[in-house]
Amino acid sequence: LAELLKPLYELQEIDTQIHKVEKALGSLDDGSQLREESEAAARDLAARRQAQHDLEIEFRDEDLKLKSFETKRDQHRVRLYSGTIGNPKELEHLRNEIDSLTKSKGVIEEKLLELMERVEARKVAADAAQAESRRQDDLLAAHLADFAERSAHMNEQVVELRWQRDEAVKRVDEELLAQYARLLKRTNNLAIVRVTGSGCPGCGVEFTSFIFRRLHQGMEDLTCENCDRMLFYEE
Numbered sequence: 001l002a003e004l005l006k007p008l009y010e011l012q013e014i015d016t017q018i019h020k021v022e023k024a025l026g027s028l029d030d031g032s033q034l035r036e037e038s039e040a041a042a043r044d045l046a047a048r049r050q051a052q053h054d055l056e057i058e059f060r061d062e063d064l065k066l067k068s069f070e071t072k073r074d075q076h077r078v079r080l081y082s083g084t085i086g087n088p089k090e091l092e093h094l095r096n097e098i099d100s101l102t103k104s105k106g107v108i109e110e111k112l113l114e115l116m117e118r119v120e121a122r123k124v125a126a127d128a129a130q131a132e133s134r135r136q137d138d139l140l141a142a143h144l145a146d147f148a149e150r151s152a153h154m155n156e157q158v159v160e161l162r163w164q165r166d167e168a169v170k171r172v173d174e175e176l177l178a179q180y181a182r183l184l185k186r187t188n189n190l191a192i193v194r195v196t197g198s199g200c201p202g203c204g205v206e207f208t209s210f211i212f213r214r215l216h217q218g219m220e221d222l223t224c225e226n227c228d229r230m231l232f233y234e235e
């Protein structure tokens, strides 16, 4: 009889390992959380660069306006001092124009200074966002490489274990195998346990002296009275 249960117990050991590796495989972090964080960091970076760019365009527009005022004022000055204008009203008008342009230029210069500070602040923020985005990308890449390595290793283990299982099944009595398959579902994938002490390793309940005696007599049709698991005992 001892020859009947031992191959089944060996099959159980393989099944337990398969179950363990598959469970570990299923609980591996595939990096989806890190991917979300990385995408969020990339979106933040894009928004901040856009904000910087928008303000730079505003700065360039104001700067162009300033240059056109300067050009216009220079042209007025050339005319004013050319000596070709004799009409006092026209001269007065030119001087007013130049004053007005100088005032406008001052206003724009103030605005440009303020814009320059704001552009710089936005650039600092965008650069920080870029550093953060790179950090997130590196984290994700490292994690994905690790995940690929781990899952490949575990998948190899499962393939090897399944091959071992195919071999192990051939050595098990058919009727016993059917009983095992039914029990697996009811016993959280542990249908047969190896007894080494005075209780059931499956559920922890102490054996009655009757069961204990029969186990040690080499009886093989014994199950735990509490959890129904098959009991395998080897001297």
Ligand SMILES: [Zn+2]
Pocket (backbone or CB within 6 Å): 200, 201, 202, 203, 204, 205, 224, 225, 226, 227, 228, 229
């Ligand atoms: Zn039990």
